Amino acid sequence: MRGLTLALISTALLGGCASLSPDGGFDPVQTATRSHLQQDVVWTRDDASRDQARSRVDALLAQPLSAEQAVQVALLNNPALQATFYKLGIAEADWVQARSLPNPAISIGRLTRGSEVEWDASLHLVLLRMLTLPMRANIEQRLFEKTRTEVILDVIRLAAETRKAYFTAVAAEQTLRYMQQAMDAAGASAELGQRMAEAGNWSKLKQSREQAFFARTRVTLSRAQMAQMQTRERLIRLLGLKDGASLALPQRLPDLPSELPALPDIERQALDQRLDLQMQRQAAAALAANLGLTRRTRLINVLELGLIYSDSNEEPTQRGYELSFELPLFDWGQARVARAESLYMQTLQRTAALAIEARSDVRESYAAYRSQYAIAKHYRDEVVPLQKQISEENLLRYNGMLIGVFELLADAQTQVASVNEAIVAQRDFWLAQSDMQMSLLGAPIKTPATAISASPVPAGGH
Known part of the structure; x- marks a missing residue:
């Protein structure tokens, strides 16, 4: 009887301390965001915080955005992220309710x-x-901690998606400008070919080749325009903007880094940092506590x-x-205990499977990161300079009347295609970097980027 009295007294003290926190458990989310992203995140629950966030967003949008500035705008302005933060309020309310006396x-x-x-x-x-109030409160506390980790992971995923959408949108606009140059060259070539054919200096076959190339270039330009629109709209959605009137992007992608940083023992780093693994462990701990409660109350x-x-x-x-x-x-109570045991063992096996996936994700992402860097660097250091050198040599030959204007135009079209391919390679490197960074903290969302075709290279026969 004395033990029962003590248990009731401790339960009463625990229930008397149950209350909601002033920040709704959001402070650890802010701390984790600064630690992982070096960015700020705000839960705009009142007019003052909304006005402050709006002022920061307006200041960032006043100039062309960098990738990190785009991420900061999304973290401050994305309404879906604000809705996610209310998971904390729901989970904390459940925890407080579990600590309250009936x-x-x-x-x-x-x-x-x-x-x-x-x-x-x-x-x-x-x-x-x-x-059983202390045990139930312990279970809800673990579930609240799991929810908080889930919210942190949602913040980091939004940052990764925004960063990828930013690089894809900038690359699409940069490619579109080069496609317009290719269109100008194809139009000039087709018009000159038509005049030559009308003067009887060209065969119908040569003229048809120029017209076909002009038609293919127009189709490719239309695709580039569509890709530019789609990628820009996706970025606008992630930034939480009503339209793109205030969104300005730079003219070109950031330069490649001079070298890649060394990342030793990257698998161990992922296992230590991955938030999805932490969530699974927290879920397993909650289910273990629930299993203990079920066993004690089975009869x-x-x-x-x-x-x-x-x-x-x-x-x-x-x-x-x-x-x-x-x-x-x-x-x-055998069925309730068996169900609780099955849920717990299921979570343990899912945790083990997720650890295997985490190792594989980070290996794959790191290999793609280094490979895309090598490809983009090859285009920057080899392909584009060689194509530029070819164009300069052909210009000298044209000035010396060794080649005609059609050969010069065809070479300009080829150069634009090479530059477009280099833009795509540079874009893919930055996307791979974003995936690699995300794989260290959670499962990367490897969505294929909108395809951006290079301008068609004209067939021979000019």
Whole structure:
């Protein structure tokens, strides 16, 4: 009895301390965001915080955005992210509710027998819930911590998606400008070919080749325009902007780094940092606690204590208590325990599978990161300079009347195609870098970027 009294006293103290936190558990999310992203994130729950966030967004949009500035705008302005933050409020409310004492039930009755009038009153307490309150609060606390980790992961995923959308949009606009140059060259070549054919200096075959190249270039330009529109709109959505009127992007992608940083023991780093792995471990801990609670309450699932007071105008006052519980005659709780055990073991196996996926993700992302860097560097240092040198040599030959204007135009078209391919390679490197960074913290979202075709290279025969 003494142990029961102590348990009830500790439960009452625990329930008396249950209250919502002023920040809704958001401070650790801000700390983690600064640690992982070096960015700020704000939960705009009042007009003052909304106005402050809006001012920062307007200041950032006043100039062409860098990748990190685009991420900061998204973290401050994306309404879907703000909706995600309310997961914290829901989870914390569940935790506080689990720590709150159950309300007692009061019943009052009046009975008459002849001239006798009897009043009965009783106070009922859900004793089992009070005794298991610390365990239930522990479970909800672990679930709240899991939710907080999930919110942090959502913030980091939004940052990764925004960064990838930014690089894709900048590359699409840069490619579109080069495609317009290719279109100008193809149009000039087609017009000159038509004049040569009208003068009888060209065959129908040569003219048809120039017209076909011009038609293919027009189709490619239309695709580039569509890609530019799609990638820009995706970035606008992630930034939380109503339209793109205030969005300005730089003219070209950032330069490649001079060298890649060394990342030793990258798999161990991923296993230590991955937030999705932390979430699985937190879920396993909550299910382990739930399994312990289920085992302890398998036989007695209902336990109530009632304090009784009975007063009569003819009989002495009666006081007492009653204890009600569920008899385990038919249900011995094996099914509930088996279910809790299965859920726990399922989570353990999912955690092991996720650890394997994490190792594979980071190896794949790191290999793609280094490979895309080598490809982009090859275009920058070899392909584009060689094509530029060829163009300069052909210009000298044209000035010396060794080649005609059609050969010069065809060479310009080829150079534009090479530059476009270099832009795509540079874009793919920055996308691969974003995937690699994300793989260290969570599963990367490897969505294929919108295809940006280079301008078609004209067939021979000019």
